[in-house]
Amino acid sequence: MKAAWITTALLALHSLSAARDWTQPTLAERAAEAAGRSPWESAFWIGLGLAGTLAAMTLLGLSLVYAERKIAARFQCRLGPTRVGWRGTLQTLADTFKLISKADLVPRDADRLLFFTAPWLVVSGMLLALVNIPASPLLFVVDLNIGLLFISAVGALSVLGILLGGWASNNKWSLLGSMRAGAQIISYELSLTLSLLVIVLFTGSLSLGEIVQSQQEGWWLWRGHLPAMVAFLVFVIASTAELNRTPFDLAEGESELTAGFHTEYSGLRFALFYLAEFLNMFIAAGLAATLFLGGWMPLHIAGLQTFNRVMDFIPPLVWFGLKTGGLIFVFMWLRWTFPRLRIDQLLKLEWRFLLPLSMVNLLVAALVLLLGVYGKGGPA
Amino acid sequence: MRPSDPFFYLFALLALGLARACVCSQHLLRATLYLAGVLFCGAAFYVILDAEFLAGIQLLVYIGGISVLLIFAIMLTRGPDLLKDRPSPLRRNLALALSLSFMGLCSFLVLRTDWPAALPAEPHENPVRDMGVRLLNPGEGGLLLPFEVISVLLLCVAIAAIYLARPGSGEERPLS
Numbered sequence: 020m021k022a023a024w025i026t027t028a029l030l031a032l033h034s035l036s037a038a039r040d041w042t043q044p045t046l047a048e049r050a051a052e053a054a055g056r057s058p059w060e061s062a063f064w065i066g067l068g069l070a071g072t073l074a075a076m077t078l079l080g081l082s083l084v085y086a087e088r089k090i091a092a093r094f095q096c097r098l099g100p101t102r103v104g105w106r107g108t109l110q111t112l113a114d115t116f117k118l119i120s121k122a123d124l125v126p127r128d129a130d131r132l133l134f135f136t137a138p139w140l141v142v143s144g145m146l147l148a149l150v151n152i153p154a155s156p157l158l159f160v161v162d163l164n165i166g167l168l169f170i171s172a173v174g175a176l177s178v179l180g181i182l183l184g185g186w187a188s189n190n191k192w193s194l195l196g197s198m199r200a201g202a203q204i205i206s207y208e209l210s211l212t213l214s215l216l217v218i219v220l221f222t223g224s225l226s227l228g229e230i231v232q233s234q235q236e237g238w239w240l241w242r243g244h245l246p247a248m249v250a251f252l253v254f255v256i257a258s259t260a261e262l263n264r265t266p267f268d269l270a271e272g273e274s275e276l277t278a279g280f281h282t283e284y285s286g287l288r289f290a291l292f293y294l295a296e297f298l299n300m301f302i303a304a305g306l307a308a309t310l311f312l313g314g315w316m317p318l319h320i321a322g323l324q325t326f327n328r329v330m331d332f333i334p335p336l337v338w339f340g341l342k343t344g345g346l347i348f349v350f351m352w353l354r355w356t357f358p359r360l361r362i363d364q365l366l367k368l369e370w371r372f373l374l375p376l377s378m379v380n381l382l383v384a385a386l387v388l389l390l391g392v393y394g395k396g397g398p399a
Numbered sequence: 400m401r402p403s404d405p406f407f408y409l410f411a412l413l414a415l416g417l418a419r420a421c422v423c424s425q426h427l428l429r430a431t432l433y434l435a436g437v438l439f440c441g442a443a444f445y446v447i448l449d450a451e452f453l454a455g456i457q458l459l460v461y462i463g464g465i466s467v468l469l470i471f472a473i474m475l476t477r478g479p480d481l482l483k484d485r486p487s488p489l490r491r492n493l494a495l496a497l498s499l500s501f502m503g504l505c506s507f508l509v510l511r512t513d514w515p516a517a518l519p520a521e522p523h524e525n526p527v528r529d530m531g532v533r534l535l536n537p538g539e540g541g542l543l544l545p546f547e548v549i550s551v552l553l554l555c556v557a558i559a560a561i562y563l564a565r566p567g568s569g570e571e572r573p574l575s
Contacts, residue, residue, distance in 0.1 A: 054402070132429060164527050168455040175463025179435060182470050186428060198474065205467065209557070225527055370564035378557065 023053075023063045045228070046071075047161035068160040072150050076298060083297040084111045087351055094355035121286040129283065130187040137184030138284065138291040144176030145295045145302065152305040153227050155315045155336040162228035167215055170306065171208070174261075177295065178204050184292075185280035196279025199269055199362060204261055206369045211257040213377035214250040217243070217384045218310045231314035237321070238313040246384035251311045253377045255346075258303040259353060260365070262296065266357035267365055300350055301343065308342035315339040403447045410447075414440035422498075425485065427473050435466040452527055 026049075044052065050064035085100070085108060092099030100107030125134060148170045150160040163169050178201055185197020219225060221243055222233045233239075239247045260267040263279075271279035281292045308314060315335030319327045360368070414437050421433035438461040445454035486494070537543040 130426075130429070133432065136432065163451060164525060165451050165455045168452070168459065172455045172458035172463060175458060175467065178467055179432075179462065179470070182467065182474070183428070183432060186470075186474060194474070198471075201467065201471065208463075223528075367564065370561060374557070375561055 023060045027067065043156040043159075045159045045162045068150070071158070072146065072160060075154075076146065076149065076294070079301050080294045080297055081111045081115070083301060083347070084114075084293075086347070087297070090348070090351045091355050094352075115290065118290040119287055123286045123288070124283070126189055126283050128189045130189065133183045133187035134283075135288075137180045137187060138288045138295075140180030140183070141177045141295045142291050144173045144180065145298050147173040147176070148302050149298060151227055152302060153231055153309060153314055154305075154339050155334070158336060159228065162226055164224075164226045166227040167219060167225045167230075170302075171212055171215070174204075174208070177299070181280050184284070188280070188283035190283050192276040192278075193280050193282045196271060196276045196282070200263055200280055202362075203263065203267060203269075203365060206366060207257040207260040207267075207373075210253050210369060210373040210377040211261060213374075213381050214253040214257065215310065216381055217246050217250040220381075220384050220388055221247070227309055227314075231309060231316060234313040234316050235319075237319065238311065238316070240311040243384070244387075246380050246387060247311060249376065249380045250384070251307070253373055253380070254307055254311070255349065257369075257373065258307070259350060260369070262300050262303060262350070264300070264350060265354040266360050268354075269359055269362055269365065300347060304343045304346035304350065305339070307346050308339065312342045312346075313338075314342075407444070407447050410440045410443040428470065431466055431469045431473065434469070435462050438462055438466065449526075452530060 046064050046068040050061045050068070053060040053064060088110070089099040089107075100110035103109040103113050125131060151163060151166050151170055153159040153162070181204075182197050182201045185193040185195075185200070188194075218230065218239055221239055222230045224230060224233070234242075236242070240251055241247075243250075263271060269275075271281075276282070281289055284292060315338050317327075317330040317333055317335070317338050319330060417433045417436040417440065421430045421437060424430040424433060438457065441461070442454040442457040445451070445457060533540065534542050534546045
């Protein structure tokens with residue numbers, strides 16, 4: 020038990036320093052390994068994983084909302100929040116307290132059971148995906164050997180939550196919003212999964228840990244050449260749509276549907292939907308960084324020894340943060356630049372353009388792998 | 400008793416309760432939610448049996464596919480007033496008799512069958528990889544043919560969907 024505390028302290032220190040050994044056990048593996056020795060230590064690792072995930076969720080939620088408001092403001096030649104805390108950094112915290120203390124309204128004719136369940140379904144889908152994201156060799160809660168499959172599978176809980184929440188509100192805007200969101204998420208799930216499969220083909224594994232390890236010699240975005248680049252673009256477009264963000268935000272479409280599926284939600288339940296939305300953006304960006312940009316791996320250029328050595332000194336967590344942060348900025352940039360699509364344009368984009376493109380792309384990737392042009396994990 | 404046993408009984412109880420709620424609920428959409436819960440418990444059983452891949456597929460296909468499809472179908476076809484379904488006494492008794500006889504048949508078969516002893520648990524190095532190799536193995540014990548047949552079927556479905564969405568198929572009408 021004492022050893023567990025010391026290891027935790029070392030973990031905290033270690034995650035900030037440059038770690039050369041990239042094969043560290045995940046928290047779940049530590050728990051499983053300790054289970055035979057002492058159940059308390061095992062419980063400690065599980066508790067650490069849970070507490071860490073919840074803390075990460077809170078901190079990310081607060082900072083992402085702040086970032087979105089600041090960036091949106093800059094795009095619109097405003098300043099954004101400036102008053103609460105240093106440069107308005109505590110604004111989201113204040114808003115969170117405001118949301119929690121608000122009256123909890125439930126429409127009279129709402130289906131109460133479904134109305135109460137829906138936000139929790141959305142949040143649990145998000146949390147189950149969040150624990151799989153490898154932020155650094157040491158900040159990695161669980162590395163499932165079906166990692167990618169699991170992340171796409173638990174996304175289903177969010178769809179269920181959105182559909183039920185919109186229906187249970189007993190409001191035509193909510194219903195329309197949730198139908199649009201459902202149709203959109205299900206449609207874009209196809210090209211999203213097909214673009215993930217390209218990386219699964221190259222790596223030969225569904226486990227996120229192994230996918231990161233496979234990028235030691237180079238990120239898949241470069242090493243995979245054209246198929247990987249196309250897959251990356253499709254992934255970014257499809258995940259913007261999955262997140263219901265502009266230009267695909269007609270599920271919320273505030274000028275036509277008030278707020279879409281969460282029109283009737285207030286207080287804490289609204290906060291949960293809002294939190295899940297931002298955390299899902301983090302998960303999408305983190306996943307894109309892990310699959311295409313090498314996750315926590317530093318940037319290496321073959322042949323430049325000194326450059327690579329210097330890059331190794333930057334801790335893995337910082338690398339992951341930079342890549343994910345950059346992608347989150349791209350999502351926000353898209354949101355504040357493009358106008359909203361119409362529903363038929365949105366469905367046409369997926370079914371007429373993205374889906375055929377990603378199917379052909381997957382075929383090209385398979386051919387490339389079969390002919391042994393590049394990539395690893397070919398036919399065993 | 401293994402450490403996973405309490406979880407098995409927890410999820411078994413939950414599955415039974417949810418299944419009962421699903422069958423007895425007069426509210427179609429709630430019944431769908433309960434059904435999704437039962438299917439989720441199924442995924443939990445697969446995890447307890449160390450079949451994570453199957454659990455992932457269970458979530459993806461049954462909750463992500465079937466439940467969402469059911470909800471869509473209910474939302475598109477029925478107004479909220481029609482959702483409360485009141486069965487007639489005849490239908491009720493017939494359903495009771497049918498389900499009881501099915502339960503009897505199932506219990507009879509379960510009790511009669513001589514279950515082979517569980518295979519010795521051989522820890523797989525990488526179960527997903529082993530399964531993938533077996534799925535694509537044309538030799539003995541391989542499942543290449545069924546796998547390919549299903550893949551071709553799914554490919555046909557996807558291409559058909561693209562065909563339906565292509566410009567000029569049928570009259571062009573806005574999807575909203």
